[in-house]
Structure formats: C-alpha cells, structure tokens
Amino acid sequence: MSILNWSSLSLFSSKPPPLCKGKISVGAITKVLLRDLPPGRIVVLQHRDLDEVAAQELIDQKVKAVINCQETMSGAYPTHGPLMLLQQHIPIWEADASVFEAFTTNSEIVVYEDRLFLGDQEIPCSAFTREKWLSMQQQANERTTKLMEQFIENTLTHAMREMHAVMEPLPAISLQTNLADRHVLIVSRGKGYKKDLLAAKAYVSEVKPILIGVDGGADALLECGYQPHLIIGDMDSVTDRALTCGAELVVHAYADGTAPGLLRTNALGLPAHVLPCFGTSEDAALLLAFEKQCEVLVTVGARTHMIDFLEKGRAGMGSTLLVRMKIGARLMDIKSVGILYKQQKWTKEAGSTLLLSLFFIALGFFQLHWIVKRVAHAVWKLGGEG
Template identity: 80%
Template sequence: MSIMNWSSLSLFSSKPLPLCKGKISVGAITKVLLRDLPPGRIVVIQHRDLDEVVAQELIDHKVKAVINCQITMSGAYPTQGPLMLLQQNIPIWEAEAAIFQDFIPNSEIVIYEDRIILEDRHISCSAFTREKWLNLQQLANDQSTRLLEQFIENTLTYAMREKKTVMEPLPLLSLRTNFEGKHVLIVSRGKGYKKDLLAAKAFIAEVKPILIGVDGGADALLECGYQPHMIVGDMDSVTDRALSCGAELIVHAYPDGTAPGLTRTNALGVFAHVLPCFGTSEDAALLLAFEKRGEWLVTVGAHTHMIDFMEKGREGMGSTLLVRMKIGARLVDIKSIGVFYKKPYVWTKEACSTVFLSLFFIGLGLFQLHWILKRVTHVVWKLGGQG
C-alpha cells in the first residue's frame, strides 16, 4: 500500500513564493545609473531620501522593483518619491548598506518577503510599505516649522558670505552661441520638468529661443525633439549622447577652477569651456545667459523652494536667492508665460469625423422635414380641392 506524500502537493506546501525576480542594474549614484538604464530591470541603489524627480525617472524607465541599500525615507522632510513608486506597483525593499557591493550587475536575483536570493547567498531585506511612508510623512510634517527655520538661517548666512561674489562678472568666455537680444529657455532636472517642457512646445515654436540644458536637462530637450544650443553643468547626469550632440559645452567648475566634469568630456573627446562659478549649475547657466545679454530667461524645472533643495542635499539656497535678485524681472518660469502660448487647435481625424457625421444627420433631418412638409401640403391641397 502506497502512502501519499501530502507535503509534495502545492495546495499544502508551506514554501513561500517569490515576490519578484529578474536581472539587476546596480548604481551607487542613481542619476548616473539612469543614463543608460534598460527597461524591466530590478535596480539596486544607494539613495537616501528617494526624491520625486528620481522616482519619476525610475517610473519612466519601467523598472520592475527597487532595492535601496540606504534609508529610503528618513522623515527629515516631506517627499512623495517612495509613494509615487508604490502607486505604480513598483515595490521597494531596503537592505543593509554594507551588502551593496555584493550585488553583481546583470546578475539574476529572486526576492521573497524578507530576503533576497543572490546566487547561493541569502540577503536580509524588508519591504518599504505605504504605511511606513505615511508614518514618516507625518513625522516630517510635524517638524516642518523647525526645518524651515534652519533652512532660512542657512540661506541668509551663505547669501551674506557670497553677496560680493554675485556682483562680480563671470570669467570671459569666447562662445559661438550669440545670446544678445534673444530669449533663452533653460531646462533643469527639477520636479515636473518633462511635463513643463512639453507644455512649452508652442512657446518654443513661436519664439525660437536659445535652448540650454542644465546637465540632464539636455537629454529632456533631445527626447522632445529639440537640439540644445548649449549644455551647462558638472556633467554627472547628462548622457554621452547629449554630450556628443553638437551643443556648446560649458563645464561648471568650483570657484577655484577645479572642474571634475572635464574628465568626462575629455574621455569623450569633445571640447568644453570651463566656467568657474559659485552656486549650482542652474545658477551658473542663468548668470551666463544674463551676462551675455539674453532677453527673457525662461526656466523649466527650476529649483525654487525648500524641498527642491533638500532633495538635492542642499540645506539652503543662498546662491539661488542672490542670482534671482541680480537677474530681476528678466527671469520668468514657463508656467507663468505658457498661458500666452497655447497650442492652436488642430483638426484631428476624430474631430473631422464628428463634424461630418453631425452635418450628415442634420442634412438627413432637414430632408425628412422637407418630405413631411411636402406630404402635409399635398394632403391639405387635396382636402381643399374636395371641399
């Protein structure tokens, strides 16, 4: 008599099922990883306080899951980044920072609820859930007043230190791009920058401004079908494709002239000017366009408030405050002027079909009305003749 092995039946098996499996892409610097990230990957990153811009980039790259070997959200400030991923059904697992180096690019992994199988290794992990995000978001909101106070103090302290620097002209660069009397569109990788750039289509078509990409902003221009005239930045998030597109390259250097971005441009064999300037690369691009006598300086994806700068790892915005004060009324955001450059209505096939069918049925109705009136007139005439 044979005995049935009940444990072999899947219905009674206690073995957990994997929640996710696939090939991984590994990057200690997320914006560098995103340059050439193929779709459908599980990404392994080290990104403390996952911000909204990076979250949207991961969504756009159609990642399968995120393994973060850092604190995904500390609660230091409010952010929607992790929630954006979870809302798109992209799970997040957190693992210890020490095991980041154990992940081998392009290897296959299997993820269970509390562990990751990497070859023959079992790595502990924990899921980052919506409940955890909600608790940390509430914590961040509760201490927002104290955070704002610290941010203001930092901003004013550095503004006082750099107020003389902002009054000095930039080093003279011999550029082929002529700014004088022309409007300038400056694209940065800020929140919603891709959406705002799409909304600027009518403005670009009508005004034909000089197009400047600040680091990865150049890739956004190329993705929308525009050729950037100039790329300004430390060249850490822009792709090789953008750097080789023919745009004039300006490597943003530290005030002492140190320019880490030159290593990248030299490796590609492309010429780049060096621009020593305080502040961010966005500040440098704005000052350059201003001093080269550009007319309107229109920003897309610009960093303008506390959370924007906290997500970039900056505890203040002293340089940005000074630059905006110097440029004054010539600086506007695309959201402010986009309403004046609405895309003209285009007759689509659907619209033409709707109008045609409407006219057809109106004509049919008039024909039927004409037939009915004709019959009524005929009947009335016959009745009148009989009388």
Template identity: 85%
Template sequence: MSILNWSSLSLFSSKPLPHCKGRISVGAITKVLLRDLPPGRIVVLQHRDLDEVAAQELIDQKVKAVINCEQTMSGRYPTHGPLMLLQEQIPIWEADSAVFEAFKMNSEITVYEDRILLEDQEIACSLFTREKWLSMQQQANERTTQLMEHFIDNTLTYAMRDMHAVMEPLPQIAIQTNLEDRHVLIVSRGKGYKKDLLAAKAYIAEVKPVLIGVDGGADALLECGYLPHLIVGDMDSVTDKALSCGAELVVHAYADGTAPGLSRIDALGLSAHVLPCFGTSEDMALLLAFEKRCEVLVTVGARTHMIDFLEKGRAGMGSTLLVRMKVGARLIDIKSIGILYKSRGWTKEASSTLFLSLFFIALSLFQLHWIVKRVAHVVWKLGGEG
C-alpha cells in the same frame, strides 16, 4: 477522484513564493545610473529620501522593482517619491547599506518578502509599504517649522558669504552661441520638467529661444525633439548621446578652476569651455545668459522651494537667492508663458468653446427677437383697444 496539478499543490506548500526576480542594475548615484538604464530592470540604489524627480525617472524607465540600501524615507522632510512608485505597482525593498557592495551589475536575483537570494548569498530586506510612507510623511510634516528655520538660517549664512562673488562678473569665455537680445530657455532636471517643456511647444515654435540644457535637462530637450544650443553643468547626469549632439559645452568648475566634469568630456573626445562659478550649475546658467545680454530668461524645472533644495542635498539656497536677485528683472518661469501660449493656441477644445459660445449668442438673439415681437404685439393690441 480529482487530480491535483502542480499549481494546486503549491497552494498547500509551506515554501514561500518569490515576489520578484530578474536582472539588476546597480548605482550608488541614482542620476548616473538613470543615464543608460535598460527597461524592466530591478534597480539597486543608495538613495536616502527618494525624491519625486528620481521616482518619475524610474517609472519612465519601467523598472520592475527597487532595492534601496538606504532609508527610502528618513522622516526628515516630506516627499511623495516612494508613494509614486507604489502607486505604479513598483515594489520597494530596503536593505542595510553595508550589503550594497554585494550586488553586482547584471546579476540575477530573486526577492522574497524578507530576503534576497543573490547567487550563493542570502540578504535580509524589508518591504517598504504605504503604511510606512504615511507614518514617515506625518513625522516629516510635524518637523516642517523647525526644518524651515534651519533652512532659512543656512540660506542667509551662505548668502552673506557669497554676496561679493555674485556682484563680480563671471570669467569671460568665448562661446559661439549668440545670446544677446534673445530669449533664452534654461531646462533643468527638476520637478515636472518634462511636462512643462511639452507645454511650452507653442512658445518655442514662435519665439525660437536659445536652448540651454543644465546637465540632464539636455536629454529632456532631445526627447521633445529639440537640439540644445548649449549644455552646461557638472556633466554627471547628462547622457553621452546628449553630449555628442553638437551642442556647445560649458563645464561648471570650482572657484579654483578644478572641473571634475571635464574628464568625461575628454574621454568622449569632445571639447568644452570651463567656467568657474560659485553655487549650482543652474545658477551658473542663469548668470551666463544674463551676462551675455539676453533679453528674457525662461526657466524649466528650476528649483523654487525648500523641499526642491533638500532633495538635492542642499541645506540652503543662498547662491540661488542672490542670483535670482541679480537677474530677476529678466526672469520668467515657463508655467507663466505656458498658460499664455496655451490660451493662444487653436486647439480642438478652443474650437468647441467658440462653437458653443456662438450657439448661445444665436440662441440669446432668437429669444430677444421673440420677446420684442411679443411686446410689440401686446402694445399693438392695447393701442387697438384704446
């Protein structure tokens, strides 16, 4: 008679097995949570329409699972963020926003398919599946035209409101970093920013541009082995390590001079310039470099289209449209420069290509030499017969 062990008995047990268990990290603002997120955590978020940049950061941090106390996808606009997580075998559960406060940092939880055990509480949840992502994505695609019309209206409305502000120069701040007649590389935390920055190594090595990190873009520079000269922004998504790296700091302030990010700088015992400017921190970085008479502006991870802006909670791009009109003659995206410098780099693939080219040229010359000899031989024979 065979003996059943405990693992065999579990097959016949009616008690469901947990899908996931572990320690949690909790954050209502995803980019703030990501600043110092330990690997292997179950993260609890409040992130409506999970965007691709946040999804990639969660993947890079090797999170175990995501519990979202918001709609992971609302169907308002298309996004591949949730699908990116699912493709990496990172499960997503959705819970009601009202239960977010029940989750405490560093608590241990156990997650089943339809509920979460948190100490002595049981919280209802539902698994976000690929089928749900596909349904929401199709729904969003059907609304694209209507969404675009609203986005254009919003963009033009705010562009009309801010057009006089963009014509005025920024308030003068005495930064020590010299930008005049220099290439300036501005790194923002946008889609594909890490990959694009890695592709720009040859350009950075040869030109040695001034490096400006916009908030979390400063951390991307450090990760790639570069020390930013300037860090600008609201100072919400950049790490303490980056802020303390020795870069010159410029805090983005509202038009009235209020700068919420300055309190964090003060808490770290650092000093910073305060620069009032309309629009986004990325807009401010572009205007600052432009007005400091840089020669060329190169952007990495810059927002370029409607979905980029919607994912950042902006229903239009009025300020960015105006700023790009103002600085446009000097503005280049890193993808253009990356292609140029990649083609100039001496890589293994380039060596192979050259070898094959020379081989086929030699082969062609050999064939041509053989053909000429054959023709000469035929001509000689015909002449002899004549």
C-alpha cells in the same frame, strides 16, 4: 545562509513563491545609473530620501523593483517619491548599507518577503510599504517648522558670504552661440520638468529661443525633439548621446577652477569651455545667459522652494536667491509663459472660428438672397403670363 540550506529547512511544497526576480542594475548615484538604464530591471540604489524627480525617472524607465541600501525615507522632510513608485506597483525593499558592495550589475536576484538571494548569498531585507510612507510623512510634517527655520538661517548665512561673488562678472568665455537679445530657455532636472517642457511647445515653436540644458535637462530637450544649443553642468547626469549631439559644452567648475566634469568630456574627446562659478549649475547657466545679454530668461524644472533644495542635498538656497535678485525682471518660469501662450492659442482659434462662422453666415445670406430673387422673378413671370 545559502538558498540550498534555506530550502532544506522546510518542505518543498510549502516554500513560498518569490515576489520578484530578475536582472539587476546597480548604482551608488541614482542619476548616473539612470543615464543608460535598460527597462525592466530591478535597481539597487543607495538613495536616502528618494525624491520625486528620481522616482518619476525610475517610473519612466519601467523598472521592475527597487532595492534601496539606504533609508528610502528618513522622515527628515516630506517627499512623495516612494509613494509615486508604490502607486505604480513598483515594490521597494530596503537592505542594510553594508551589503551594497555585494551587488553587481547584470546579476540575477530572487526576492522574497523578508530576504533576497544573490546567487547562493542570502541577504535580509524588508518591504517599504504605504503604511511606512504615511508614518514617515507625518513625522516629517511635524518637523517642517523647525526645518524651515534652519533652511532660512542657512540661506541667509551663505547669501551674506557669497553676495560679493555674485556682483563680480563671470570669467570671460567665448561662446560660439550668440545669446544677445534672444529668449533663452534653460531646462533643469527639477520636479515636473518633462511635462512642463512638453507644455512649452507653442512657445518654443513661435519664439525659437536658445535652448540650454543643465546636465540631464539636455536629454529632456532631445526627447522632445529639440536640439540643445548649449549644455552646461557638472556632466554627471547627462547621457553620452546628449553630450555628442553637437551642442556647445560648458563645464561648471568650482570657484577655484577645479572641474571634475572635464574628465567626462575629455574621455569622449569633446571640446568644452570651463566656467568657474559659485552655486549650482542652474545658477551658473542663469548668470551666463544674463551676462551674455539675453533678452528674456525662461526656466523649466528650476528649483524654487525648500523641499526642492533639500531633495538636491542643499540645506539652503543662498546662491540661488542672489542670482535671482541679480537677474530680476528678465527671469520667467515656463508655467507663466505657458499660460500666456495658451491664451494666445485660444484667441487665435477663437478668431479663426469666428471668421469661418461669419463666412458661412455670409454665404448662407447670399444663397438665401439668390433664392428669394429667383422666386420673386418666377412669380412675376407667372403673373405676366396670366
């Protein structure tokens, strides 16, 4: 049904005003869409179970609204992503997956309560509300125990399959960046990664670690004013700006050597190492730094628990468990490092305050002593004259 036909069914004066209208940006893969998303857009996604990392980046990009051609929340597991958008007054509408191909970037759409118009095409939609989020969250919470059992089984199964691979050294690549005996900071696009990176300012300033961005983690480093030394990953969520910033590039390949990320680096004319490695790009970055004899590994935005991995589309964490077991005591999270540096900062500030206080006390004592001497001398002199 066209806009004209729909309008003719009711009086012009009674037609409700649109709830939202504007230009759209379309992306089947949300993290790819976010690479170069202009602010103020209505985004059209295919994102089942909208996770918190994606939600926060949509908020940061100041999107006007979200049209999701998948289930924004299926109830499979708990997530606060949709609620984060609604709390920032960013409305969400859901449309059928079959209509996704009808949308093209830079088209204009007009959204009403239960339908939207793309040119003269009418598309049914429904609002995703706080009430629906609460219902799905409760449903997901009821499934958590069963979900945990499945996650543990999957983790152990894959850990058993990959335990021999983790014991083998990585294929040798000759890096220009020397990691030996250095602190290495590895930034991934995990929950709260931008906030944690900002909180690491004192650590980065004092220790000056080697900075590694895992895909889009490189952009977070640049946003904070840091130049990444290395970028490692599938090269799907990192921007062209980051790839061309001068960092050494390592394309994470499958164990058989297939490296889809090379298509991107080759298209930009950039040299890149290829690193075949099982597991995630985050796992590959950790193993690479470990085998290059780094002193300490500090992670920012690393995935640590079941929901983190489920949001990434991984039903277990076998490779990540094995990698952390191999690295052992060298591995630290930025949150624990941040606490240490906050304490050191407080100690330094307290020490400086104490020194200044002692200085002014001493100065006051000296001035008081000088005044007493002058008064005593004046009294003596008066007594002598009398």
